[in-house]
Amino acid sequence: xxxxxxxxxxxxxxxxxxxxxxxxxxxxxxxxxxxxxxxxxxxxxxxxxxxxxxxxxxxxxxxxxxxxxxxxxxxxxxxxxxxxxxxxxxxxxxxxxxxxxxxxxxxxxxxxxxxxxxxxxxxxxxxxxxxxxxxxxxxxxxxxxxxxxxxxxxxxxxxxxxxxxxxxxxxxxxxxxxxxxxxxxxxxxxxxxxxxxxxxxxxxxx
Numbered sequence: 001x002x003x004x005x006x007x008x009x010x011x012x013x014x015x016x017x018x019x020x021x022x023x024x025x026x027x028x029x030x031x032x033x034x035x036x037x038x039x040x041x042x043x044x045x046x047x048x049x050x051x052x053x054x055x056x057x058x059x060x061x062x063x064x065x066x067x068x069x070x071x072x073x074x075x076x077x078x079x080x081x082x083x084x085x086x087x088x089x090x091x092x093x094x095x096x097x098x099x100x101x102x103x104x105x106x107x108x109x110x111x112x113x114x115x116x117x118x119x120x121x122x123x124x125x126x127x128x129x130x131x132x133x134x135x136x137x138x139x140x141x142x143x144x145x146x147x148x149x150x151x152x153x154x155x156x157x158x159x160x161x162x163x164x165x166x167x168x169x170x171x172x173x174x175x176x177x178x179x180x181x182x183x184x185x186x187x188x189x190x191x192x193x194x195x196x197x198x199x200x201x202x203x204x205x206x
Contacts, residue, residue, distance in 0.1 A: 010194040015053040018073040018081065024107060028073050031114050033201040034081045038105060039121030040132065041087030044151040047184030048121060049074070049082055052193060059084060069101070071108055080201050083108070083115075088131065109144055117145035117200035119193070124150035124164050124181060128171040136172050147180065147196045154183035 019028050039045050046059040053076055072084040085108065086101040109118065118139070122132065139146055150168065153161050161181055169176035180196070182189030 010191075010198065012054045013077050015055055015058055015074060015076045017058065018075045020070045020072050022070050022104065024111060027071075027108075027112070028081075032075070032079065032081050033116045033203065034073075034083050034112060034114050035116055035197050035201060036083040036085055036109065036112075036118045037121065038085045038118055039087060039151075040123070040126075040129065043087065043121050043123050044184050045084065045087065045121050048119075048149065048151055048182060048193075049084060049184075051182075051184040051187055051190055052197075053082070071104060079203050080116075080197075088135070110142060115144075116202070117147060117197070119149055119197070120146045121149050121151050122168065123152050124161060124168070125152060125155055128168055133172060136174075145200055147193065147200075148174070148178050149189070149193055150179050150181045151184060153181040153188060154186045 019026070021027050037045050037049055049059045050056060053074070058074060059072070069086055071086070074082045074084070076082060085105050088101060088105065109115065120135075120139070122128075150161075150165060156164065165179050165181060166176050169179060180189055180192050182193055
């Protein structure tokens, strides 16, 4: 169980929606460090972001996969930005739409100069999909800094969490110590994720 001090390891004073973009020309100006969030559709990305900023509805959550269709920018404490990328791997849309989402994600990750790192989210209950394995290779090839977060940890017992973490790491050929486990619903893992984010963003903790 996390203590109150741990849950408040990074004090959120302000967190607000900034803008939504469908292409580079719509990105917001400025040089604030940006932390992007990506994961397969319905992985709990919005819930995790809301947990990190201590807001219930900053990012709209939905049980319908594929809800996020544009790149959404949020400013936190006037010091950094969270960038919510469209979910990938959602099959119930046209190939054209999936291709547009993939291009949108790749363009942002490859061209945004103030991107500090990507928070790559995976559902701890699910097996590694082929597109997730390919995404891991792509991130490595393009030398993009990223933080591995396994969400929805509250859905499994501690024993099953450990087993799934080991299994996922093995499938991706990663060191299992690289994976952080978290629950956006329960707030567990929040301080560890923030610790990594602050390190990459170069922002001092309050």
